[in-house]
Amino acid sequence: MIGRWRPGRPMSCRQVTRRLQTYLDGEADAATAEGIESHVEDCDHCGPEAAAYWEIKNALARQEPLDEAAMARLRRYGTGLTHHREDPAE
Amino acid sequence: MSARGAPAAGTAAVPGAHRVPGGVRDGVHNTAGRTREERHKAFEEFVLPEVEVLLRVATTLTAQPADAEDLVQETLLRAFRAVDRFDGRHPRAWLLTIMRRAEINRHRRRRPHLLDDPDVDLDRLARTAPQASPEQLFVAGCFDENVGAALAALPSKHRQVVHLVDIAGLTYAEAAEVLEIPEGTVMSRLHRARTRVRTYLAAAGVTPQRRVP
Numbered sequence: 001m002i003g004r005w006r007p008g009r010p011m012s013c014r015q016v017t018r019r020l021q022t023y024l025d026g027e028a029d030a031a032t033a034e035g036i037e038s039h040v041e042d043c044d045h046c047g048p049e050a051a052a053y054w055e056i057k058n059a060l061a062r063q064e065p066l067d068e069a070a071m072a073r074l075r076r077y078g079t080g081l082t083h084h085r086e087d088p089a090e
Numbered sequence: 091m092s093a094r095g096a097p098a099a100g101t102a103a104v105p106g107a108h109r110v111p112g113g114v115r116d117g118v119h120n121t122a123g124r125t126r127e128e129r130h131k132a133f134e135e136f137v138l139p140e141v142e143v144l145l146r147v148a149t150t151l152t153a154q155p156a157d158a159e160d161l162v163q164e165t166l167l168r169a170f171r172a173v174d175r176f177d178g179r180h181p182r183a184w185l186l187t188i189m190r191r192a193e194i195n196r197h198r199r200r201r202p203h204l205l206d207d208p209d210v211d212l213d214r215l216a217r218t219a220p221q222a223s224p225e226q227l228f229v230a231g232c233f234d235e236n237v238g239a240a241l242a243a244l245p246s247k248h249r250q251v252v253h254l255v256d257i258a259g260l261t262y263a264e265a266a267e268v269l270e271i272p273e274g275t276v277m278s279r280l281h282r283a284r285t286r287v288r289t290y291l292a293a294a295g296v297t298p299q300r301r302v303p
Binding site: 021022025027052053055056057059060061062063064066067070071073074075077078079081082 | 130133134137138141142144145146149155158159162163166167170233234237238241252253255256257259261262277280281284287288291297
């Protein structure tokens with residue numbers, strides 16, 4: 001367990017820093033997320049930190065556009081498996 | 091807990107998922123007691139929506155785009171053959187397990203001795219990953235390009251988890267399953283990767299746009 005924090009109590013900057021990345025990934029539980037959001041709203045240090053890592057995460061997500069032609073071929077292949085008269089597994 | 095990675099709302103076990111001992115095998119029914127139509131419906135419901143994620147993950151596991159496409163195709167075929175044994179829960183995790191096994195078998199067929207080196211995927215990724223050129227380092231005012239250069243400069247193990255979590259959209263648990271490492275390792279590599287990206291950007295004189303999440 002990273003750091004000591006009880007749900008319902010305000011978080012310190014240190015506690016937020018330890019949990020921030022997990023929160024940005026949507027992996028924090030509801031109580032933790034709420035604690036982080038409450039702190040980030042009013043903290044001049046953690047607010048910008050959260051915003052900076054949020055932008056980095058989003059920019060990383062944009063790094064590799066999907067190969068649409070490959071996607072189309074694979075979707076056709078998958079759909080084709082269900083349209084065979086004879087089951088390929090048989 | 092976050093809903094990401096959780097089963098889709100309303101998902102239930104596929105009708106007819108129970109096995110029927112001595113079931114009739116004819117043109118309609120299979121030995122698992124499920125009709126061909128039910129199998130196809132299960133495949134369309136649970137597998138086809140995951141094709142994009144499978145392609146992104148396959149791109150991380152293989153060296154060439156053609157290999158990634160072949161791997162996804164093989165995964166789809168294996169999933170089609172196994173869907174009558176799938177209970178409808180956690181389709182993405184089920185498919186990623188299939189893909190992982192398919193990739194291991196691909197290595198075994200082509201170069202058996204590579205199975206002795208568990209880091210072979212990581213080594214190959216490191217050799218084929220694009221390297222940041224000097225020109226990429228100081229592209230003024232283009233945040234995404236600088237992030238791309240920072241990503242290319244990451245150690246291969248960090249770059250791999252960024253690909254799986256930030257780009258392919260896997261949960262920590264799913265990425266851990268694909269890479270066969272603990273979830274805690276996924277978290278620490280990912281967090282270190284982002285810190286490195288931030289340090290890289292700072293050195294390049296680039297700052298993120300300040301927008302609240």
